[in-house]
Amino acid sequence: MSAPRLEIDLDKLEANTRVLVDRLAPAGIRVTGVTKAVLGSPAVGAAMLRGGAEGLADSRVANLDRLAGLDGPTSRTLIRSPMLSQVDAVVRAATCSLNTEAAVLRALDGAAELAGLRHDVVLMVELGDLREGIPVEDVAAAVRLVLAAPSLRLAGLGANLACQNGVVPDDRNMGVLSDLVTTVETSYDVTLTTVSGGNSANLDWAVSSTNVGRINDLRLGEAILLGVEPLNRTPLEGLHRDAFALVGEVIERVDKPFQPWGDQAQSAFGVVPDRTGTGTVRQAIVALGRQDADPDGLVPPDGITVLGMSSDHLVLDLGDHPSAVGEEIRFGLGYGALVRAATSPFVSRRERTGC
Numbered sequence: 001m002s003a004p005r006l007e008i009d010l011d012k013l014e015a016n017t018r019v020l021v022d023r024l025a026p027a028g029i030r031v032t033g034v035t036k037a038v039l040g041s042p043a044v045g046a047a048m049l050r051g052g053a054e055g056l057a058d059s060r061v062a063n064l065d066r067l068a069g070l071d072g073p074t075s076r077t078l079i080r081s082p083m084l085s086q087v088d089a090v091v092r093a094a095t096c097s098l099n100t101e102a103a104v105l106r107a108l109d110g111a112a113e114l115a116g117l118r119h120d121v122v123l124m125v126e127l128g129d130l131r132e133g134i135p136v137e138d139v140a141a142a143v144r145l146v147l148a149a150p151s152l153r154l155a156g157l158g159a160n161l162a163c164q165n166g167v168v169p170d171d172r173n174m175g176v177l178s179d180l181v182t183t184v185e186t187s188y189d190v191t192l193t194t195v196s197g198g199n200s201a202n203l204d205w206a207v208s209s210t211n212v213g214r215i216n217d218l219r220l221g222e223a224i225l226l227g228v229e230p231l232n233r234t235p236l237e238g239l240h241r242d243a244f245a246l247v248g249e250v251i252e253r254v255d256k257p258f259q260p261w262g263d264q265a266q267s268a269f270g271v272v273p274d275r276t277g278t279g280t281v282r283q284a285i286v287a288l289g290r291q292d293a294d295p296d297g298l299v300p301p302d303g304i305t306v307l308g309m310s311s312d313h314l315v316l317d318l319g320d321h322p323s324a325v326g327e328e329i330r331f332g333l334g335y336g337a338l339v340r341a342a343t344s345p346f347v348s349r350r351e352r353t354g355c
């Protein structure tokens with residue numbers, strides 16, 4: 001089998017989705033599965049749907065196009081504001097998009113009309129993390145724009161916290177969103193079907209709050225894929241954290257001195273580590289580089305240490321681990337390493353069920 005390759009256990013992803021769906025159901029919150037970290041993999045999307053996700057979402061139009069091939073009527077939400085230059089593709093690939101800009105909404109309306117489609121819109125509200133979001137006082141104007149647009153449907157309101165400034169979802173900021181939903185519904189005599197409170201960073205709040213208000217949807221990627229919540233990267237109880245592995249092949253296995261020799265300056269990707277120690281290292285080079293994975297979040301097997309990673313070479317201290325040229329080594333992945341591996345053209349993919 002070819003290396004490097006990303007191995008994906010679809011049963012574990014289905015199980016992770018199911019646990020989160022069941023945990024959020026008592027609060028009346030449904031799960032939208034986010035596939036952007038795996039390049040919109042239809043197999044991963046299908047596993048999330050089997051696990052009870054109500055719909056799928058991705059940040060890239062090309063990924064949503066890939067998901068459009070799945071059987072059955074599944075909502076596909078574009079979770080990054082559409083580019084103006086992309087609206088025609090957006091209304092075809094996505095059934096819904098998250099939006100903040102009037103110019104984009106007008107263009108989406110025109111594109112949907114041209115395509116003979118109705119496009120759902122969730123307006124994103126700024127709640128303090130300062131990435132995407134309409135200021136609370138400007139939401140009413142955006143609502144009026146969408147309600148007046150013949151080919152758009154106002155599905156609801158949403159928010160995103162934690163990604164830019166680590167702002168933690170809590171009863172206060174989620175309460176602002178809930179209150180806004182009620183105000184919009186009474187002011188304009190509409191019913192908002194989607195109130196999307198946020199991403200995996202909302203989980204702790206959602207399961208511990210005594211009042212989740214009007215929030216009825218979370219967009220979950222990392223929690224399903226890696227079984228951790230992203231605020232503190234705490235493992236989520238009952239979830240698999242090893243649904244993904246990156247497999248690389250050893251291309252050199254030579255004992256080497258601990259200390260380099262010769263004058264030292266910078267290495268390929270910055271400062272040379274100041275290595276204290278003497279003796280010999282049981283060193284291996286794996287054919288894996290920064291073009292295939294991010295060294296941050298690449299987790300070697302117990303007893304093996306990463307000494308460095310350049311574009312194409314991963315240098316390991318094997319410790320007591322036996323290894324030889326041609327052997328494969330499996331690595332666990334954090335979010336950054338997963339995204340890099342899933343988007344690298346050099347990494348093949350093996351998605352399996354029933355193992």
Ligand SMILES: *Cc1c(COP(=O)(O)O)cnc(C)c1O
Nearest residue numbers: 034079160199200219220221222
């Ligand atoms: C990436 C993203 C998500 C999913 O985030 P996770 O932390 O992976 O759950 C949800 N919403 C938006 C707007 C995103 O960009």
